[in-house]
Amino acid sequence: MVVEASARGVTSMRLQADILYEDRDLIAINKPAGMLSVRSPQEKAEPHALGLLRDHLSRRHKPMKLWPVHRIDRDTSGVLLFATSREMREAVMKGWKSAEKIYLAIVEGCPKPARGTIDQPLRLDPEIYQVHVGSHPDAKRAITHFTTERSVAHRTLLRVELETGRQHQIRAHLAWLGHPVIGDQRYGTAGTRMGLHALRLSITNPATNNRLIFEAPAPADFLLLMR
Numbered sequence: 043m044v045v046e047a048s049a050r051g052v053t054s055m056r057l058q059a060d061i062l063y064e065d066r067d068l069i070a071i072n073k074p075a076g077m078l079s080v081r082s083p084q085e086k087a088e089p090h091a092l093g094l095l096r097d098h099l100s101r102r103h104k105p106m107k108l109w110p111v112h113r114i115d116r117d118t119s120g121v122l123l124f125a126t127s128r129e130m131r132e133a134v135m136k137g138w139k140s141a142e143k144i145y146l147a148i149v150e151g152c153p154k155p156a157r158g159t160i161d162q163p164l165r166l167d168p169e170i171y172q173v174h175v176g177s178h179p180d181a182k183r184a185i186t187h188f189t190t191e192r193s194v195a196h197r198t199l200l201r202v203e204l205e206t207g208r209q210h211q212i213r214a215h216l217a218w219l220g221h222p223v224i225g226d227q228r229y230g231t232a233g234t235r236m237g238l239h240a241l242r243l244s245i246t247n248p249a250t251n252n253r254l255i256f257e258a259p260a261p262a263d264f265l266l267l268m269r
Contacts, residue, residue: 058074058077058094059071059072059073059074059077059091059094059095060072060258062121062256062257062258063254063256066126067125067126067127067130067247067249068111068123068124068125068126068130068134068247068254069095069099069108069123069124069125069126070121070122070123070124070243070256071091071095071121071122071124072119072120072121072122072258073091073114073118073119073120073121073122073240074119074261075116075117075118075119075235075236075261075263075264076116076117077089077090077091077094077116078090078091078116079091079092079110079113079114079115079116079122080092080110080113081093091122092108092110092124095108095124096108106126107126107127108124108125108126109124109125109126109127109128109130109131110122110123110124110125110131111123111124111125111131111134111135112138112207114240115210115213115236115238117225117226117235117236117238118145118236118238118239118240119238119239119240119258119260119261119264120145120239120240120241120258121240121241121242121243121256121257121258122240123243123245123256130248130249133248133249134245134248136248137245137246137248138207138245140245140246141243141244141245142203142242142243142244142245143203143204143207143240143242143243144201144202144203144204144241144242144243145201145202145203145204145212145238145239145240145241146191146199146200146201146202146238146239146241146260146264147188147199147200147202147212147216147223147237147238147239148197148198148199148200148223148224148237148238148264148267148268149197149198149200149216149221149222149223149224149237150196150197150221150222150223150224150230150231151196151197151198151220151221152190152193152196152198152221153188153190153198153200153219153220153221156189156190157187157188157189157190158187158188159185159186159187159188160184160185160186160187160188160215160216160218160219161183161184161185161186162175162176162184162215162218163175163176163177163178163181163182163183163184164181164182164184164208164209164210164211164214164215165178165180165181165182166209166210172210172228172229173208173209173210173211173213173214174214175214175215175217175218176218182206182208183206184206184208184211184215185204185205185206186202186203186204186205186206186211186212186215186216187202187203187204187205188200188201188202188203188216189201189202192268194268194269197224197267197268198221199268200216201241202216210228210229212238213226213228213229213238214229216229217229217230223236223237223238224236224237224267225237225267226238233267235263235264235266235267237264237267239258239260239261239264240258241257241258241259241260242255242256242257242258243255243256243257244256
């Protein structure tokens with residue numbers, strides 16, 4: 043059985059994010075760009091999706107507990123998944139290799155060929171919080187597949203599928219390819235909005251063995267980057 047979920051317009055003024063899916067074990071939201079997924083040690087007082095969603099769902103005598111199943115970067119919008127128990131989070135993570143993770147990326151230039159696979163290993167430099175691409179004793183396997191959707195002037199919309207899920211994987215891989223994500227100050231050029239959106243996440247629910255599909259349509263400010 044496959045269960046599909048997409049934005050249904052349930053928006054809290056405090057949460058400022060659509061709830062895509064909710065059951066007793068899992069909750070998926072459409073995180074806006076500019077919002078942290080979870081609390082950052084450097085910015086403890088800044089609102090974050092985990093805290094806002096927890097506050098939104100809690101009741102006076104029944105506080106809500108949530109665990110992030112994964113994270114997406116602050117400036118990336120799209121699907122973000124939480125579990126309502128530590129046990130469910132760990133169960134989902136056990137099957138994470140079978141998860142389907144699809145993004146939309148708007149990049150500088152026009153990749154040639156129009157589709158391909160990047161299999162360069164990645165390693166994080168914690169001092170400058172930046173990922174380096176290429177062989178290194180500490181580098182980890184990383185595979186990114188991309189397909190061109192359309193090109194306008196000197197910008198291209200890519201559909202990107204992650205076979206692995208390393209930190210900053212899409213951003214670092216596409217910059218290595220010579221086509222950095224629009225508005226990515228760390229790996230390319232700063233802009234008003236980073237051109238990266240988590241479009242679709244599909245997992246197997248460990249409790250039911252059903253396939254769950256969470257999808258968040260690209261927001262207007264993302265699509266405007268193609269103009």
